[in-house]
Amino acid sequence: MCGIVGYLGNRQAAPILLDGLAKLEYRGYDSAGICVFSDGKLKVAKAKGRLANLSGLIDGGRAISGTVGIGHTRWATHGAPSDVNSHPHMAESGKIAVVHNGIIENYLKLKEELVRKGKTFCSETDTEVVANLIEYYYDREKDFAEAVRDAVGQLEGSYALGILCQDYPDTMIAVKKESPLIFGFGEGENFIASDVPAILRYTRRVVYLDDGDMVVFTKDEAKFYDAFFDPVEKKIETVDWDISAAEKGGYPHFMIKEIHEEPKAIRGTLSPRIRDGRVVLDDIELSKEYLEKIRRIYIVACGSSYYVGCLGKYILEKTCRIPVEPILASEFRYSEPVLGEDTLCIIISQSGETADTKAALEEAKKRGARTLAIVNVVGSAIAKAADDVIYTWAGPEIAVATTKAFTTQLCVIYLIALYIADNLNTISPKEYAAIVDELMVLDQKVALCLTAEKIEKIRYYAEQYFSVRDAFFIGRNVDSAICLEGSLKLKEIAYIHSEAYAAGELKHGPISLIEEGTLVVAVATVDQLFDKTMSNVKEVRARGADVFGVTTEKHAEEIKKTVPSVILVPETHPLLQPSLTIIPLQTFAYYVALLRGCDIDKPKNLAKSVTVE
Ligand code: G6P
Numbered sequence: 001m002c003g004i005v006g007y008l009g010n011r012q013a014a015p016i017l018l019d020g021l022a023k024l025e026y027r028g029y030d031s032a033g034i035c036v037f038s039d040g041k042l043k044v045a046k047a048k049g050r051l052a053n054l055s056g057l058i059d060g061g062r063a064i065s066g067t068v069g070i071g072h073t074r075w076a077t078h079g080a081p082s083d084v085n086s087h088p089h090m091a092e093s094g095k096i097a098v099v100h101n102g103i104i105e106n107y108l109k110l111k112e113e114l115v116r117k118g119k120t121f122c123s124e125t126d127t128e129v130v131a132n133l134i135e136y137y138y139d140r141e142k143d144f145a146e147a148v149r150d151a152v153g154q155l156e157g158s159y160a161l162g163i164l165c166q167d168y169p170d171t172m173i174a175v176k177k178e179s180p181l182i183f184g185f186g187e188g189e190n191f192i193a194s195d196v197p198a199i200l201r202y203t204r205r206v207v208y209l210d211d212g213d214m215v216v217f218t219k220d221e222a223k224f225y226d227a228f229f230d231p232v233e234k235k236i237e238t239v240d241w242d243i244s245a246a247e248k249g250g251y252p253h254f255m256i257k258e259i260h261e262e263p264k265a266i267r268g269t270l271s272p273r274i275r276d277g278r279v280v281l282d283d284i285e286l287s288k289e290y291l292e293k294i295r296r297i298y299i300v301a302c303g304s305s306y307y308v309g310c311l312g313k314y315i316l317e318k319t320c321r322i323p324v325e326p327i328l329a330s331e332f333r334y335s336e337p338v339l340g341e342d343t344l345c346i347i348i349s350q351s352g353e354t355a356d357t358k359a360a361l362e363e364a365k366k367r368g369a370r371t372l373a374i375v376n377v378v379g380s381a382i383a384k385a386a387d388d389v390i391y392t393w394a395g396p397e398i399a400v401a402t403t404k405a406f407t408t409q410l411c412v413i414y415l416i417a418l419y420i421a422d423n424l425n426t427i428s429p430k431e432y433a434a435i436v437d438e439l440m441v442l443d444q445k446v447a448l449c450l451t452a453e454k455i456e457k458i459r460y461y462a463e464q465y466f467s468v469r470d471a472f473f474i475g476r477n478v479d480s481a482i483c484l485e486g487s488l489k490l491k492e493i494a495y496i497h498s499e500a501y502a503a504g505e506l507k508h509g510p511i512s513l514i515e516e517g518t519l520v521v522a523v524a525t526v527d528q529l530f531d532k533t534m535s536n537v538k539e540v541r542a543r544g545a546d547v548f549g550v551t552t553e554k555h556a557e558e559i560k561k562t563v564p565s566v567i568l569v570p571e572t573h574p575l576l577q578p579s580l581t582i583i584p585l586q587t588f589a590y591y592v593a594l595l596r597g598c599d600i601d602k603p604k605n606l607a608k609s610v611t612v613e
Contacts, residue, residue, distance in 0.1 A: 013067050100127040411579070471490055
């Protein structure tokens with residue numbers, strides 16, 4: 001949460017900072033601010049609300065001249081979203097300016113000490129404490145880098161910090177611990193940012209900073225230090241994806257662009273890992289001997305990634321015959337989980353930085369389990385910490401509500417399932433080949449769910465139902481798990497109260513909430529359970545619900561007997577079916593949110609990467 005960016009070079013900093021912040025707004029959008037060296041003084045501008053407010057305030061950056069600056073977009077933690085709590089924060093005397101992503105856990109104690117030493121504060125934030133602490137050491141030591149080093153030594157918690165000092169107009173310092181931070185090398189200019197898209201327009205050469213790292217830089221030079229303040233060499237990586245991947249490219253929202261990118265993302269994730277009809281996972285080191293020892297698999301994640309875990313239970317248990325338990329990371333970490341060397345922990349995270357998921361990973365490692373992470377963001381904390389990592393090659397996902405990251409995570413689950421099942425001989429060669437054959441054409445089948453005709457139909461249903469107050473998503477087996485994600489999509493971007501239930505469970509409580517005009521989305525793709533789900537549909541229709549059904553083409557005629565509004569998806573192997581079923585559910589949520597006038601890419605109160613508990 002929160003995004004930071006820094007620029008030091010020969011160009012005007014403010015427009016570059018605003019541009020970078022626009023690419024980071026997915027991380028939080030409660031307020032934004034910048035600080036620029038302008039006529040030798042640290043000049044700050046900040047505004048509550050969206051970045052557009054700040055941009056308007058400073059005329060798109062033209063109102064503040066200067067070639068060195070830091071910027072911030074905030075997801076409020078300490079103190080309400082307000083101008084005064086917005087970053088950058090200045091130390092009391094105005095000598096030090098700081099932008100911060102993370103949480104300083106001991107800030108109250110530090111604040112009390114600083115107050116005793118005579119410092120005064122104007123905001124409720126933990127970040128203002130950091131600025132004052134640095135200033136305190138700077139006043140004693142008169143050296144910018146040493147002051148930062150000493151102040152950082154006092155901090156507990158997580159932080160990525162960009163820091164300017166009034167007396168060092170051509171230097172910037174950045175430090176990182178448990179919050180993401182990259183350094184970008186330009187020609188006669190250098191950058192820091194929370195994420196690659198913020199600086200990709202200017203450079204592709206980046207260093208992914210490690211925890212404890214500090215970089216002290218000018219426009220021509222960068223010196224890196226480790227946690228002990230010893231100089232370190234860092235590996236420069238080249239970002240190989242294009243800036244267009246982080247822009248809307250003619251679509252009105254990132255979400256719908258990312259939905260349309262799903263076939264490509266699925267292809268990119270699957271095709272390098274299927275060779276001559278076999279799943280090849282070069283990225284990981286899970287030996288046959290190790291796999292034979294596994295007695296249990298946990299899948300640990302948050303949000304939509306957790307729902308991939310819920311699907312993973314059906315897919316892995318069916319193919320590998322090992323008990324699988326999907327569990328929310330926030331629960332897992334405090335549940336004293338029963339695990340050891342015979343447990344594989346699959347950790348799923350798009351961002352690779354979700355605080356609960358990362359802590360759960362550490363807990364699993366501590367208890368002796370092997371960890372295998374499925375991550376989208378290269379070089380992220382979870383990717384680095386796990387024993388093995390398989391990347392989803394979905395490209396940058398900007399919309400807060402995940403779509404293409406979700407479907408590619410699911411693809412990795414299919415690959416892992418086949419890989420383990422093959423090693424354990426729990427799958428017949430025929431079944432293995434049948435799934436691989438379908439994986440090879442999965443991208444094309446997803447594309448068939450996104451034809452103009454299909455989209456038109458979804459829009460039509462969105463128009464029918466966009467004003468409902470309550471929605472229930474029901475299904476059985478894998479359909480019940482995909483309902484969890486379909487329901488979350490509607491809830492988070494269209495702000496409609498929505499719940500997902502296993503269809504057979506409806507009669508044990510939630511059916512009492514069904515009344516005239518309640519929307520029930522019935523997903524019925526599992527052949528053996530189709531009739532049972534239709535019985536549940538009849539029960540809700542009898543109580544006045546409007547039903548919108550999703551099923552496979554082969555059930556087209558049958559479903560019409562029970563459900564008037566239907567979306568058909570192509571058929572695939574039953575275990576892969578959720579990859580197709582989710583597409584109309586995502587697009588339905590998108591068009592409903594559009595008709596309700598919601599801010600689709602930045603739903604209220606949410607952020608894309610959640611680095612707080
Ligand atoms: C946030 C996002 C969700 C995401 C969840 C877990 O809540 O809005 O889309 O599923 O975090 O994020 P992760 O990056 O760990 O997958």
